[in-house]
Amino acid sequence: MKVHIIGGGNLGVAIAKGLSKFSEGNQITVTRRNTASILYLEELGVTVSTDNKHQIQDADIIILTIKPYQVDTVLAEILPVISNKVIASAVSGLSIENLQNKIGDGNSAVRIMPNIASQFGASATCIAFHEKNKEKAQNTVALFQDLGTAPIIDEKLMDAATVLAASGTAFALRYIRASMQAGIEIGFDWQTALAISAQTVKGAAEMIMEEQVHPEQLIDRVTTPQGCTIAGLNEMEMHGFSSSLIRGIKTSLKQIKG
């Protein structure tokens, strides 16, 4: 497939790198106004251009990884030269209806919400589209399945997916950071503490995905009666561990909804 990514920033680059490594048979183009900092992508076989229209007529999928306020400018540039294209937008808060109205009936809007772990083939990319575009959306779904998981969800949950799956990457990293900081206080150097914390999170996530059980069932296997784990967990909860995470996620969602 010919994949045309407009907006070579944090997310656009992560997707381009992920596709070059985990998805076969694609030709990838990434555009950005100033390309100096992403020219190294050419070594991965990615075409880098300052021209959003560069061979866009040949693209099978156009992916938008630009900020919301950049959408109208970019569309004004590309719409005169494209027709019958799938435009997959990762722009947070931009509804399918809104995008479809902007791009007209000649093109098909698909909404995607990847995260930067796309680069490592480990994104949880939620995807939504209108029923009439189901067939046309299949290539996008297949592409993001190569970059991790790609659940199709109801669009009304897309903002929730943004905070759970995209912002969620930052939240999980904060947990790892905090765990590392504690590790330093109890005797490790930061590199060792970080390596142990990250591997422990990876192991916990792998158990959940493998066993498909409620986390508390696995937690029960760790919390030895009268042991150190339950003592630590109870102290964390006393200080609002779960509730602060829940409040943070709900605040992120409010921020998107405006």
Ligand SMILES: NC(=O)C1=CN([C@@H]2O[C@H](COP(=O)(O)OP(=O)(O)OC[C@H]3O[C@@H](n4cnc5c(N)ncnc54)[C@H](O)[C@@H]3O)[C@@H](O)[C@H]2O)C=CC1
């Ligand atoms: N960073 C993340 O983890 C995620 C971001 N998103 C969404 O993806 C979008 C991009 O986010 P980031 O990558 O974080 O932002 P970013 O600021 O890193 O990337 C945006 C890129 O678009 C480029 N750009 C601006 N105007 C342009 C134009 N006219 N033509 C071509 N390129 C242009 C900028 O130079 C920049 O490199 C946002 O809408 C964000 O909400 C969604 C999921 C995850």
Ligand SMILES: O=C(O)[C@@H]1CCC=N1
């Ligand atoms: O922080 C943001 O607004 C974007 C959307 C989700 C991840 N980054």
